[in-house]
Amino acid sequence: MGGDGDLRIGVLALQGDVSEHVTAFEAALDARSEHHAPVVAVRRAEDLAGLEGLAVPGGESTAISRLIDKNRMRRPLLEFGGGIFATCAGMVLAASEVHDPRVDPLGLIEMTIERNAFGRQRESFECDLPVNGLSHPFHAVFIRPPVASRIGPGARGLAVLEPGTVVVRKEPHLALSFHPELGTDLRLHHLFLDGL
Numbered sequence: 001m002g003g004d005g006d007l008r009i010g011v012l013a014l015q016g017d018v019s020e021h022v023t024a025f026e027a028a029l030d031a032r033s034e035h036h037a038p039v040v041a042v043r044r045a046e047d048l049a050g051l052e053g054l055a056v057p058g059g060e061s062t063a064i065s066r067l068i069d070k071n072r073m074r075r076p077l078l079e080f081g082g083g084i085f086a087t088c089a090g091m092v093l094a095a096s097e098v099h100d101p102r103v104d105p106l107g108l109i110e111m112t113i114e115r116n117a118f119g120r121q122r123e124s125f126e127c128d129l130p131v132n133g134l135s136h137p138f139h140a141v142f143i144r145p146p147v148a149s150r151i152g153p154g155a156r157g158l159a160v161l162e163p164g165t166v167v168v169r170k171e172p173h174l175a176l177s178f179h180p181e182l183g184t185d186l187r188l189h190h191l192f193l194d195g196l
């Protein structure tokens with residue numbers, strides 16, 4: 001890996017809030033280096049070439065799971081050597097086990113995921129979340145979030161909100177139940193970029 005100026009990041013652009021992720025990573029890379037490669041939208045296997053990191057956005061994990069196969073992206077994603085920044089539906093897809101047969105997860109992080117884990121009464125909410133490794137809480141926006149109910153060896157839970165873990169680190173991957181791309185606090189983006 002070269003310096004920060006060389007970091008190349010993509011966003012899986014099959015479904016979900018792709019443009020918000022592109023904008024947030026552009027801002028994070030701008031803060032690190034005046035000259036950086038543009039963040040790319042990844043739709044085909046070829047788009048992954050040369051990337052160090054890939055954001056898998058929030059959206060609908062059942063739809064993204066289906067589109068991964070339809071677009072013949074499963075094997076390229078499994079063979080991708082870089083880090084995955086997995087948010088919300090992306091966290092569901094990064095898991096090894098999901099209690100929903102409509103999602104065929106990629107198994108990039110050994111963890112078990114419960115989709116929509118906070119139930120209908122609390123579908124969307126915001127809170128100031130203490131995250132291990134961050135000096136002050138992260139204002140987190142949750143939208144029908146999943147949680148990890150089990151984390152395998154080698155992965156670490158960095159934040160918990162009952163009923164489960166909402167930030168999971170397995171270097172170089174980072175999985176988040178919430179949506180850091182919707183705010184201006186880029187500390188989690190930098191944590192991810194630091195680990196690439």
Ligand code: GLN
Nearest residue numbers: 058059060061088089144
């Ligand atoms: N509940 C959605 C799912 O499991 C995720 C919601 C989101 O990404 N905001 O796919």
